[in-house]
Amino acid sequence: MTLKDLKPGESGTITGYTETTPPMRLMEMGMLPGAVVEVVRLAPLGDPIDLKVRGYHLSIRKHEAGMIEVQRV
């Protein structure tokens, strides 16, 4: 499953990527395999998503969330 499939309030551990070249910025912001990510909420129009990773809030689109493979925790 990908990060896109997690519902607000759920968390997952990143296991990998569905794409060979996800945006470099995602990695730099700490969205790397092994990191635990919590989906905090969706934006009012359903996209983007507010995530909590490494102790801070990061917002990414569902499109990018779909590139990130996770395992629900």
Next chain:
Amino acid sequence: MPAPDSSASLTEAPARLRRIALAGNPNVGKTTVFNLLTGLRQKVANYPGVTVERKSGRLVGAEPAEVIDLPGTYSLNPKSLDEQIAYDMLVGRIEGERSPDVVVCVADASNLERNLFLVTQVMDLGLPTVVALNMMDAAEAAGLRIDTESLSRALGLPVVPMVAAQGKGLEELRAAVLNLPEPPTPRRWTLMDVVDARVRELTEVLADAAPDLPEAHRFSEVLHALAEDKALEYWETRAPAFKQAVEQARQTLNERNVPYRFAEVMGRYNWLTPLVAQLVTRHKDPSERTWSDKIDAVVTHRVGGPLIFIVTLALIFQAVFTWATPAMDLIEASMMALGTLVRDLLPAGAVTDLLVEGVIAGVGNVLVFLPQILLLFFFLGLMEDTGYMARTAFIMDRVMNKVGLSGGSVVPLLSSFACAIPGIMAARTLDNERDRLITIMVAPLMSCSARLPIYTLFIAAFIPAGVLFGFVGYQGLAMFSMYLMGIVMAFVAAWILKKFVIKGASSYFVMELPPYRMPKIKHVLWRMVERSKIFVMRAGKIIFGLSIVLWFLASYPKVGPSPEFEAQQAAVETQRQVSLDQIAAARGVTAETFMALDPVVAAMQFQEAGAAARLDSLRALYPNQVAGALSVYEVEQQYQAELQQITDAEDGYRIRNSIIGWMGRILEPVMQPLGFDWKISAGIVTAFAAREVIVSTLGILYSVGEVDETSIALRDQLKADRYPDGRPVYTALVAVSLLVFFVFALQCMSTLAIARRETNSWFWPAVMWLYMTGLAYLFSLIVYQGGKALGLG
């Protein structure tokens, strides 16, 4: 101060500290630390060729050192303009800039892991580095306890805990910086083996191919070139052998499915994650909601979020457009008074005319927007410093993404309602080049405050003051439509540009939502002033210069008095004398004697003042003389009116023969299908300097002297103007056509100049001008011809 080259400063430690660079993530209080270090003795300029702000100041204290605030970045891997500048500054690759002697890395203690990522990148450059661990109070509040001494040992760098907002830790930071720490020890994180081997090889290739590159920079250069095409291109001409080697390495790694692009990031985090886990202890449940989380629950709520956003916008616009008005009126009045003063003090002549109508009017044209710009910058600063700015992007991204923009475009586009210049400048916060370019290209479609005077003049003159459904005024509705048209067209244009014109990396949206913070009003005000200064200088220079040019174009060539007008004037004067003589002769005296009679003088005064009762009582006493006086009054009235007509015609004749008039007449056949005569066309030509100039040009063309958009005289002159065949020049349809033209046309030199700087080429400004002028022509044509076909106008 002569700048020694960067390689020298690296090999031999400088005798004294001269340059301190401040690096750090956005939203970590870097600016607060900068203000602490420099006091408020700062200088804001731009890096050469780009509008990234270069902020510098003198270090407080005896040491003569310059502190340079680098753009806030998450990484030094150059993807965005800000990252490029930050990196280039650190390695001394910017013209006229030397590598810093020491780097202060400002890090947010409450968000240590991600902040240390950048610190490790800075460390790799081999520069003496100090970590300013800011926001210790926020870390404490979040239940984090950081072992700073062990952190310092692990990094091999001095670490100074700070609460910059309260001035805590400043002395310790100063001491650490002045102590000039040793350059960092060799890198402590590791790349995955297979990539590491390649990087070693490439580092050697680079050393041979570019011997001038300081040894300390090689490693970072190799990593950048390996991961990013843009960084690789840099070497295309400088070290082709290296570029080839990198390409080959990429291919080999690709074949073996090695994720080499992310090797650097993974290597750094793999070192940092256990380190941070070891040094930071939590004494609170991390899942506990902070007050920032609680605010977000409301501010980004499904219903509450958009509502709060709209209310915030409405308040800002209300403020920008109404609070600014008194100040704008004051500025206009002051400039007018200054003009009058100069006219009184200096002898009449071309120089005085140039000074008053060119220079003073030109400065006024710039300054009048200052109140709006100041207010806008104030509110934008407040939004930035509280953290609300990121939430607007979060809320709006879905909508913006639909038309090919991103949530990050919201603020640049909103700023463009005041002025496209700060709007285009604000677009540099977008790190996707394609999004940034599209935002720049459509920003001028937002109705800026310079369009307001034109909207006001033509709507007030030609749109009836009626009310729809009892509360929606036609005029207000017309004004709203102008804004709406611009917004809708900006979205359409963005969509088309994205779809067909501007290719590039597909956009992504990865944005930090920083915790809400209490803004420091002093900082917000300070930044407002600094940014406004940049606006005034940049836009000012252009508008100022062009106003002078325009004055020349409207005043020259000077034509001598035309015999035609002299003859007309003589005829009018003769006519007056003959009429007066007739009236006097009927009463047996000369005109002079008759007009000097007391009852006659009194009767004319009463008539002038409209005092009918007093006139009647006078008539009872001197019926004959009063009747004569009334006839004289009529003759005089007619005489004055005819004289005025001749003067106006003469002024019109002069302008018609000036360069501007000539341009207007050249353009007239092209503009005729839009319903514009030569005067409007001339106005459009002059409005190229700045839109609002059309109001003063029309003022000159209609010779009503000093005008502004609320001037009743100009409004009436416009309504009264006729073509030779008697048709009115301005009908409501022409007015609407002109309004539509101004919504779309790029009538602004300053915008083009800024776009040139931001895109670093004349190509995009040229495209911008062409497509917007094309839209303006097309839509005015549709409005005017369509309106005529429907029998309007």
